[in-house]
Amino acid sequence: MISNAPHKTLTVGFDLDMTLIDSRPGIKACYEALSAETGVPIDADLAVTRLGPPLDQELAHWFPADEIPAVADRYREMYPTYAIAPTPAMPGAREAVAAVRAAGGRAIVVTAKHEPNAKLHLEHLGIEPDAVIGWLWAEAKAEALKEYGASVYVGDHLGDVRGARTAGALSVAVPTGPCSADELRAEGADVVLDDLTAFPAWLASYSATARA
Structure with a gap:
């Protein structure tokens, strides 16, 4: 033991x-809001099938590397509004x-x-x-x-x-x-x-x- x-x-x-x-419902909602704000298509349904790794790893599927730090900060700012209540x-x-x-x-x-x-x-x-x-x-x-x-x-x-x-x-x-x-x-x-x-x-x- x-x-x-x-x-x-x-x-x-x-x-x-x-x-x-x-956390799938809340994270999906947050990704959809992020996509709408940035104009970058994000398959939120796909993203929530691979939860676990850090946010930056998922954002790398949708954003250029040099944009990820700023986008990650924005996602975290949006998160309380979109992700807490549905989870x-x-x-x-x-x-x-x-x-x-x-x-x-x-x-x-x-x-x-x-x-x-x-x-x-x-x-x-x-x-x-x-x-x-x-x-x-x-x-x-x-x-x-x-x-x-x-x-x-x-x-x-x-x-x-x-x-x-x-x-x-x-x-x-x-x-x-x-x-x-x-x-x-x-x-x-x-x-x-x-x-x-x-x-x-x-x-x-x-x-x-x-x-x-």
Whole structure:
């Protein structure tokens, strides 16, 4: 069982997009507004099928490289107006965070998303983690996971699996985003759940095993 010995408190990290929240409706709306404002065609339906990587990677499909920094800034400015209200919590998200607290642990969110916008989503949905750390993708997520002593990281993307493993944390994956269960297992996920509704029962078993 993988653990971080210096940290006695159970700390579980969660990804945000397509793990805790279904951000597709909001992101689609924001891309459509960005397209209308810039006059650049963006296939928003396609864009939301590949959520996970940083914004700049998606914008590179639609804008010249030298325009991406300014366009990314504008997207982030528009985001609260278009993306927060339409975005629901994923099934089991609130219960998953609550299960960590019930086990005496702390829950953190580690995401590639612009941190202020990540916080807006969680506040809007009434999900209250102990910390939110943004702007970290794939292996870079290990920075925050190590800092907070997370022994488990839950995510939906292959990059989340790599982040967990780089941090020496147990990788718990849910195929609720762009990656299938088989792809997540092949990348090295230690546990694959159907979705977060299965997380509380899994955590109870994990915690009991850790205590034993």
